[in-house]
Amino acid sequence: MQNQNIKSVTSRQDVKPIKANITREQFQTLTKLYNSGRQQNNNVERDRNQQQQQASNQQQQQTITPRNNTPQSCRTAQEVFIYSKQKKMKYFLYQKSNLKEQGKMQNNSQVLPKTKNSLHRNFSQLEKSASALLTPLIQTTTTPQSKQKKYNLMSIDQRFPSNQFAQQIAQQxxxxxxxxxxxxxxxxxxxxxxxxxxxxxxxxxxxxxxxxxxxxxxxxxxxxKKQIYYVSSLVEAFKHQYPQTCEQQLFKDHAVQTFNCVGFCMNLQESDKEIIQSKILNLPPKLNCKYQKTVVFDLDETLIHCNENQSLKADVYLPITFPSGDTVQAGINIRPFAKWILQELSQICEVIVFTASHQCYASQVIQYLDPKNQLLSAQLFRDKCVLSPDGVHIKDLKIFNRDLKDIVLVDNAAYSFGVHLENGIPIIPYYDNKDDKELKTLYDFLVEQVLPAPDCRLVLQSTFRLREFLKYNEPKLAIEKLF
Incomplete structure (x- = not known):
């Protein structure tokens, strides 16, 4: 009979999958069955141990036989049936508890063990008979660790079509x-x-x-964050104790030079009126341009650089004839965007080159930059500068006979615009850096802020704040406080 129970199975195809919802009373009944089966198993184990003890005592009295690896006894059919029943009961309760915690519904094929035996048949009949009495208690009951949710996004509500339900969830x-x-x-x-x-x-x-x-x-x-011409690069150079690039070091050196020049410029006296009168340039204003402004450029270290050593490589070699009659080949490095900025600005305003170099040299360089003499309105050389008592060549903008609110001077040396600090635009010196973009940035600054302004001096003073440098003892402190 026991062997028949082990071999008798119910075909899994005959069992129709039903919902695995059980009530609390059913759960307690299954627990009692599990405990009773466990108690019977313990009794069987105790009886088996007693039989083994008696058998061992009898063997000690008899002749000792050689020991081998063959088991002395095997489980009986009844023990196998009880053990299988206990194992299936434990697995079934484990699956039910998981479903209760997760709040999900699974069919009977996913919950019941796959082994086909009489226990499978009994549980299937129990669920089938109690299916009419099941309630949605399992869906609303939650464990103390979990919380009740208003809706489950992972499930599909049967009251609405799938598309409509998904749209409502998305709107919420x-x-x-x-x-x-x-x-x-x-x-x-x-x-x-x-x-x-x-x-x-x-x-x-x-x-x-x-x-x-x-x-x-x-x-x-x-x-x-907007990039401000000259100022942003100056601030970046002073962020680090040791500059990381040659350009940053150049900005730091130029800031120190400008800081020292401001003190010199503030102590300068106004140029003598007679000297200014002798140097005034009778230049008619440029007509038919977008801005009635004048941009004055320095030459050396602003637009170009002349190599002192003739053995150095240069962009172009120009013949320079001195008043003595001697001629040399001067190596000139042209700053990137030099010709471009002269051409672009000449279409919207008045452009002039004013240099403290001699005319014999500077005129050849300017001719290379403006070969057709169409970009520049005037060329001024050292003889138009005003010599200070200290022997410094000052570029006094009053000689242009223009309103000072409409004229600016771009120069790498701040002492050049010493008597007109509010009209000066500083620029770092150029030597041979082909990646230099200062003139490109300068053009944007001029077109966007300086030229459209009614008074250029207000824009330059608020941007560079050169007069305020004297409030501080060192350039680094001035940069940190002013910018």
Missing amino acids: LKKKNETNKKENLKVSLDDFITQVSRPTKTLISPFKQTKSLSPSTRVQSAKP
């Missing part, structure tokens, strides 16, 4: 996200940006604009 999530954005939005503007557009009142209050929030809640401004 969208409304929830929009509400969170309006309530928890934290915007912080970059502390270093000075020109930003005011956000709309619905997203930010005036008080939140001045708060500095953590990087995790910071929102990037709509406008990126």
Whole structure:
């Protein structure tokens, strides 16, 4: 009979999958069955141990036989049936507890063990008979660790079509996200940006604009940080104790030179009126141009560089004839965008080159930059400079007979515009760096801010703040405080 129970199976195809929902009373009944089977198994084990003990005592009294690896006894058919029943009961309860915690519904084929025996048949009949009495208790009952959810996004509600249900869930999530954005939005503007557009009142209050929030809640401004001609590179050069590039070192050296020149310029006296009168240039204003402004360029180290050593490689070699009659080949390095900026600016304003070099040399270089003599309105040389008591050549802009609010001077030496600090535009010196882009940046600065301004001096003073350098003892401190 026991062997028949082991061999008798129920075909798995005959069992129709049903919902594995059980009530609490059914769960307690299954637990009692599991405990009773466990107790019977313990009794069988105790009886088997007693039989083995008696057999061992009898063997000790008899002749000792050689030991081998063959088991002395095997489990009986009844023991196998009870053990199988206990194992299947334990696995079934384990699967039911998992379903109760997860809140998911699975069919009977996923819950019941795959081994086909009488226990499978009994549990299937039990569920089939109790299917009419099952309630959705398992769906609403939650463990203390879990929380009841309003809806499950991973399941499909049978009351609505799949597309309609998905659309409703998407709309609910969208409304929830929009509400969170309006309530928890934290915007912080970059502390270093000075020109930003005011956000709309619905997203930010005036008080939140001045708060500095953590990087995790910071929102990037709509406008990126603007690059300011000369000033941004100057600040970057002083951020590090030791400059990382040759260009940064050049900016630091130029800042030190400019810092020392400002003190010299502030102590300069105005040029003698008679000297200015003798040097005034009778230049008619340029007509038919977009801006009634005048941009004056220095030559050496601003537009070009002349190699002192003739053995150095140069962009072009120009013959220079001195008043003595001697002729030499001067190696000239042309700054990137030099010809380009002269051509572009000459179409919208008046452009002049004013250099402290001799005419015999400078005129040859200017002719190379403006071969057709169409870009420059005038060329001025050393004889038009005003010599200071210290022997420095000053470029006094009053000789142009222009309104000082409409004229600017681009020069690498700040002492050149010593009597007109508000009209000066500093630029780092050029030697042979082919990656130099200062003139390109300068053009953008002139076109966007300087030339359209009613008074150029106001723009230059607010940008470079040269007169304020004297408030500080060293260039580094002045850069840190002013910019």
